[in-house]
Amino acid sequence: xxxxxxxxxxxxxxxxxxxxxxxxxxxxxxxxxxxxxxxxxxxxxxxxxxxxxxxxxxxxxxxxxxxxxxxxxxxxxxxxxxxxxxxxxxxxxxxxxxxxxxxxxxxxxxxxxxxx
Amino acid sequence: xxxxxxxxxxxxxxxxxxxxxxxxxxxxxxxxxxxxxxxxxxxxxxxxxxxxxxxxxxxxxxxxxxxxxxxxxxxxxxxxxxxxxxxxxxxxxxxxxxxxxxxxxxxxxxxxxxxxxxx
Numbered sequence: 001x002x003x004x005x006x007x008x009x010x011x012x013x014x015x016x017x018x019x020x021x022x023x024x025x026x027x028x029x030x031x032x033x034x035x036x037x038x039x040x041x042x043x044x045x046x047x048x049x050x051x052x053x054x055x056x057x058x059x060x061x062x063x064x065x066x067x068x069x070x071x072x073x074x075x076x077x078x079x080x081x082x083x084x085x086x087x088x089x090x091x092x093x094x095x096x097x098x099x100x101x102x103x104x105x106x107x108x109x110x111x112x113x114x115x116x
Numbered sequence: 117x118x119x120x121x122x123x124x125x126x127x128x129x130x131x132x133x134x135x136x137x138x139x140x141x142x143x144x145x146x147x148x149x150x151x152x153x154x155x156x157x158x159x160x161x162x163x164x165x166x167x168x169x170x171x172x173x174x175x176x177x178x179x180x181x182x183x184x185x186x187x188x189x190x191x192x193x194x195x196x197x198x199x200x201x202x203x204x205x206x207x208x209x210x211x212x213x214x215x216x217x218x219x220x221x222x223x224x225x226x227x228x229x230x231x232x233x234x235x
Contacts, residue, residue, distance in 0.1 A: 034223075105161075
């Protein structure tokens with residue numbers, strides 16, 4: 001069975017500091033992987049996705065993530081945090097074999113706090 | 117509006133009441149999904165429609181949950197005889213692609229959700 005684990009339910013960084021949000025997955029076959037962001041009182045928005053092309057994926061708002069098969073990881077990074085990055089971030093994997101790439105398994109989420 | 121619209125945004129129900137949650141997807145989107153997000157958790161898949169056809173309802177937690185999309189656009193999620201454990205945010209998402217298409221992007225456009233509280 002597939003699963004997604006996000007390490008750290010809360011991450012706090014200073015403005016301008018590196019952002020690192022961790023995601024590990026479990027899948028018997030190469031998965032499709034996603035990062036979504038949820039700002040307060042808004043719907044989830046796709047940040048970036050990995051679909052077996054380049055292992056380093058660039059997304060919106062300066063975020064990027066690297067797919068590492070050997071580590072079964074898909075960590076999200078941003079070189080310099082901005083106050084507007086404060087939000088909840090979800091890592092997700094498509095359910096393999098479902099024939100439905102929109103059927104996702106989400107991690108529990110990581111709340112990013114950015115301090116001035 | 118251009119986005120996915122859900123109503124009501126907030127619903128308080130007494131245990132045992134029936135509730136109906138509405139989703140207006142982005143116009144022309146073929147695929148529509150419902151997810152349930154409990155407090156402090158990530159969203160969990162409930163059901164999937166391709167146009168008017170409900171192709172996957174494997175995530176519906178019980179037969180008290182029912183979803184429909186009769187004309188392939190607006191969808192309604194109905195919960196009968198609500199229980200306290202049904203309290204959650206119900207998220208609707210749509211996609212312009214048929215799920216499972218070649219290199220399906222998996223990009224879903226989410227609404228803001230309907231927060232259901234069952235007392």
